[in-house]
Amino acid sequence: MSTDIYELSEAARQGNWSPLLREAEKVPSKHWAEDANCAAEDTDTFLPFGDGPREDPEEVKEQLGSELVRPLNLCNSCPLPIAARCLVDSIRHDDEWGIRAGLLASERSALRATWKDRVDEKAVQGALRGATAPLTKNERKAVIERFVADPALDPAAVARGLGITHEYLLKLAWRERQRSKQRASLSADQEANAA
Ligand code: SF4
Numbered sequence: 338m339s340t341d342i343y344e345l346s347e348a349a350r351q352g353n354w355s356p357l358l359r360e361a362e363k364v365p366s367k368h369w370a371e372d373a374n375c376a377a378e379d380t381d382t383f384l385p386f387g388d389g390p391r392e393d394p395e396e397v398k399e400q401l402g403s404e405l406v407r408p409l410n411l412c413n414s415c416p417l418p419i420a421a422r423c424l425v426d427s428i429r430h431d432d433e434w435g436i437r438a439g440l441l442a443s444e445r446s447a448l449r450a451t452w453k454d455r456v457d458e459k460a461v462q463g464a465l466r467g468a469t470a471p472l473t474k475n476e477r478k479a480v481i482e483r484f485v486a487d488p489a490l491d492p493a494a495v496a497r498g499l500g501i502t503h504e505y506l507l508k509l510a511w512r513e514r515q516r517s518k519q520r521a522s523l524s525a526d527q528e529a530n531a532a
Contacts, residue, residue: 342412342420342438350448354455360421369422374415375408383408383436390433394443405441412439428452429471464498465490472499481506485513 345357370376375383385404388397398405412420415438424438428449434442456475463470464480472480477499484495484506496506 340417342415342417342424345421346424346438346440346448350451352451352455354452354457357421358425360418361425363418364422369419372416373419373423374411378411380435382411384434385436385441388436388442390442390446390449392443394441397441397443405436408436409439412436424448465495467491467494467497469497469500481509481513485510485517 340356340360345360348354349357364372385397385401385408387400415423420438424440424445426432427435427437427445429452431449433446433449436442437445440448453473454475455473456479457473460470460472460476461479461483464472464476465483480495480499484490484492492503492506496503499506501509
């Protein structure tokens with residue numbers, strides 16, 4: 338059986354984004370939506386009233402029933418790389434509303450939360466070398482932690498990778514050192530109490 342978009346999105350929800358991202362990279366970054374199944378559709382078809390990021394997906398499905406059949410069928414028969422690209426772009430842009438890749442807005446909330454928590458080592462390494470790609474909150478945190486731990490890193494490159502000034506990077510590094518000292522002191526207290 339071939340892979341489908343639900344398998345890819347489920348793997349992503351469990352923290353493994355690589356298969357979904359790889360599939361999404363198979364389509365060009367521009368004009369990919371022209372070949373999508375929904376290209377000529379009314380956008381309202383994919384924005385069912387009653388679905389939203391804070392709704393319960395099972396309740397939405399029960400309430401909307403047959404209204405979901407058409408958009409879900411279109412998504413299910415959309416070429417896999419296009420569906421993957423559609424889903425990844427919606428997650429990257431934190432797009433809360435509408436059906437994407439056969440997932441309701443209410444279903445994508447869990448996926449968006451997992452995305453925000455993820456740490457892509459390649460993205461972290463790139464930022465440390467000065468690459469200016471968008472980073473999640475946790476990736477930014479990891480970049481600052483590595484910067485503090487490794488004096489050989491070039492502050493100008495790291496600041497560029499984070500999209501901040503050199504001065505602001507030094508301020509963040511100072512705060513991270515303070516937090517690190519507090520954590521070390523807390524852990525020493527706990528060990529002393531346990532002894
Ligand atoms: S998967 Fe995305 S691009 Fe394809 S039909 Fe559904 S909403 Fe449109």
